[in-house]
Every structure is written in C-alpha cells, then in structure tokens.
Amino acid sequence: MRLAIEEAKLALEADEVPIGAIIVAGGRIVGRGHNLVETLTDVTAHAELQAITAAASTIGGKYLNDCTLYVTVEPCPMCAGALAWSQIGRIVYGASDSKRGFSTISDNMLHPRTVVTSGVLAEECERLMTDFFAKLR
Numbered sequence: 001m002r003l004a005i006e007e008a009k010l011a012l013e014a015d016e017v018p019i020g021a022i023i024v025a026g027g028r029i030v031g032r033g034h035n036l037v038e039t040l041t042d043v044t045a046h047a048e049l050q051a052i053t054a055a056a057s058t059i060g061g062k063y064l065n066d067c068t069l070y071v072t073v074e075p076c077p078m079c080a081g082a083l084a085w086s087q088i089g090r091i092v093y094g095a096s097d098s099k100r101g102f103s104t105i106s107d108n109m110l111h112p113r114t115v116v117t118s119g120v121l122a123e124e125c126e127r128l129m130t131d132f133f134a135k136l137r
Contacts, residue, residue: 001094001121004070007034007047008128014039018128021051021071023064023088030067031055047071048079052086064088065113072125074101074118080109092117094125 007020011034023031033050037043048071056062068090075083075093080102083091091114102109110116 001070001072001092001125003029003032004072004094005121005124005128007032008072008125011035011047012128012132018132019047019071019073021047021069023051023055023067023069025055025059025064025067030058044078046076046079048075049082052082052088056086062086068092070120073097073129074103076100077102077105077109083114084109084111087111088114090115090117092120094120094122095129096122 004020004022007022008018011020012018016035016038020034021032022029031051031054033047033054035047036045036050048069051069055064055067064086066089069083069088070092072094074095074097075091088111096118098104
C-alpha cells in the first residue's frame with residue numbers, strides 16, 4: 001500500500017485527484033498507475049485502469065487471477081467492473097468512498113472469487129483526499 005500511496009502523491013503533484021494503484025503478482029510489481037483524468041482529458045483514466053492495462057501488458061494476458069491490486073481509495077463502479085472482467089484475485093484498498101465507491105451500489109460487482117480487504121493505511125489514504133479537496137475549496 002505504501003507504493004500505491006507514492007503513486008497517489010504523483011497524481012497530487014500533477015493536480016490530479018490523489019489516487020494511486022499497484023498490481024502485484026508473484027511478489028513483483030506488474031502494473032502501476034495514478035489518476036490521469038485531467039492530464040489526458042479522459043474521464044476513464046483512473047489509477048486502477050492505468051494499473052490494469054500495465055499489468056495485462058506485463059503478464060501478457062487479460063486475466064489477473066493471480067494478482068493483487070493495492071489502491072488508496074475504494075474503486076468506483078467503473079473500475080470495479082473492469083476489475084471484475086480482469087478476474088483480479090485480490091483487492092486491497094485504503095480509504096472507503098461512501099459516495100462513489102463500488103460497495104455503495106452493490107457488493108456483487110466484482111468477480112465471485114475476488115477477495116477484498118479494506119481499511120489498509122486508511123487514515124493516510126483519506127488524508128491525501130481530504131487535503132486535496134480542502135485546497136480546491
């Protein structure tokens with residue numbers, strides 16, 4: 001999760017919503033990403049999607065069953081859908097998102113075998129978000 005937080009800080013430096021993601025397989029990083037929505041002028045350029053694309057390219061396949069995603073904030077429904085299609089094995093996230101997180105819509109959005117762990121370094125992940133949005137106001 002610490003590496004995902006570092007990715008979130010890269011987003012912050014680029015005036016992006018500070019969300020970072022790392023995908024690990026077999027003890028090595030196979031994908032990483034941070035929000036690039038503003039930079040790319042693309043509403044789909046979320047950290048998770050950047051990391052999924054990188055991981056699929058690295059492992060040479062679209063299914064990420066043996067991979068773990070570490071992401072600083074609970075994935076949104078769009079990202080949860082992509083994670084379901086990738087059949088990711090495990091998702092570990094920091095801060096919950098009570099407004100836009102996938103669990104606000106349904107707990108069944110992910111692949112049935114995906115294991116979810118929440119609240120890892122949640123305070124630090126949440127602080128990145130609250131500080132970012134406080135500066136905007």
